[in-house]
Amino acid sequence: MSKLTFRPMERSDIPLLSGWLATLPLLQRYGFTADKAEAALEEALRQADMLWVCDTGDTLGWACGLAWVMPRGGLGRSAYLRLLVVNEAYAGLGIGAGLLAHVEQLTPRSTKDMLLLVSDFNVDAQRFYRRQGYTQIGAIPDYVLPGVTELLFRKRLAGP
Numbered sequence: 709m710s711k712l713t714f715r716p717m718e719r720s721d722i723p724l725l726s727g728w729l730a731t732l733p734l735l736q737r738y739g740f741t742a743d744k745a746e747a748a749l750e751e752a753l754r755q756a757d758m759l760w761v762c763d764t765g766d767t768l769g770w771a772c773g774l775a776w777v778m779p780r781g782g783l784g785r786s787a788y789l790r791l792l793v794v795n796e797a798y799a800g801l802g803i804g805a806g807l808l809a810h811v812e813q814l815t816p817r818s819t820k821d822m823l824l825l826v827s828d829f830n831v832d833a834q835r836f837y838r839r840q841g842y843t844q845i846g847a848i849p850d851y852v853l854p855g856v857t858e859l860l861f862r863k864r865l866a867g868p
C-alpha cells in the first residue's frame with residue numbers, strides 16, 4: 709500500500725461511498741441502502757458534520773474508510789461517532805484507529821466526551837473501541853432493531 713492520507717469527505721465521494729456502505733452486512737442489517745446512505749451523507753454535509761475519509765493513494769482509487777462525527781450529536785452536549793468503517797481489504801492495518809484518533813483531535817476544545825453506540829453482536833468492534841480508550845456506560849435494548857441491544861460507549865476527550 710502506498711501513502712495513507714486523511715481528508716474531509718467531498719460531495720463527489722458520496723456516490724462511491726454510498727454504494728460501498730450498502731454492501732456491508734452490518735449496515736444492511738440496519739436497513740442501509742445506497743439511496744439511504746447517499747441521502748444521509750448529503751444531509752450530514754448540509755449539517756456540517758465532521759466527515760473524514762482515508763485515501764490509500766493506490767489502485768483502489770477512492771476512500772478506503774469513513775469516520776462520521778456529529779459534533780453535538782451525543783445528548784446535545786457531546787460529540788457522537790455516528791459511523792466508523794474501513795474497507796475490508798484494508799482491515800487490521802490501523803486505519804480505523806488512525807481515523808478515530810484524527811476526528812477525536814479535531815473536535816472543538818469545548819467537547820469533553822465522544823459517545824457512540826455499538827451493536828451487542830459486534831464484539832470485534834467493541835474490542836476495537838475498548839482498545840481506543842472507550843468504556844461501556846450503558847445499554848439500550850431494542851433501540852434501533854428489535855432484539856438488538858445498542859451498547860453506549862464513552863471516551864473522555866478533555867479534562868473537566
Ligand SMILES: CC(C)(COP(=O)(O)OP(=O)(O)OC[C@H]1O[C@@H](n2cnc3c(N)ncnc32)[C@H](O)[C@@H]1OP(=O)(O)O)[C@@H](O)C(=O)NCCC(=O)NCCS
Pocket residue numbers: 734790791792793794795798799800801802803804805806826830832833835836837
Ligand atoms: C471496526 C473497524 C472500523 C476497525 O477498523 P480497522 O482499520 O480494521 O481497525 P484497526 O486496524 O485500527 O484495529 C483492528 C481491530 O479492529 C477490529 N476489527 C477487525 N475486523 C473487524 C470487523 N470485521 N468488524 C468489526 N471490528 C473489526 C478488531 O477489534 C481488530 O482487533 P484484533 O486484531 O484484535 O481483532 C473496521 O473493522 C470496520 O469497518 N468494521 C465494520 C464496521 C463496524 O463494525 N464499525 C464499528 C461500528 S459503527
